[in-house]
Amino acid sequence: MTPVPGPVRSPEADGAAGIRIRAARKDAGLTQQGLAATVQVSRQTIIAMETGDYAPSVYLAIKVAKALRSSVEALWDPEFQGPP
Incomplete structure (x- = not known):
């Protein structure tokens, strides 16, 4: 089976995960x-x-979550309600 060409898009169409990642990155300095x-x-x-x-x-x-002192769920799960 051949992989689909092109980028692997995030499942959230509104870019919410990206917003959370960017905010966590800035918070981490x-x-x-x-x-x-x-x-x-x-x-x-x-x-x-x-x-x-x-x-x-x-x-x-x-690796990204650890670098940002966060959890994978806090960054990528749109339904996550716990601390970042």
Whole structure:
């Protein structure tokens, strides 16, 4: 089975996950480049996550959440009601 070409879009069409990621990144005092370096991806990958154009792998989502001192659920689950 061949993977679908093109970016893997975030399941939230309104970009809410990207807004949460961007807010958590700013709260952590990180730039897009700083977060990218911390989780070992390109700045473009961080931009794509923040705009909702890219849904990361579980492994990358965990790395991002740890870098932002958050949880995967707080960043990507639209129904999450707990602390960030």
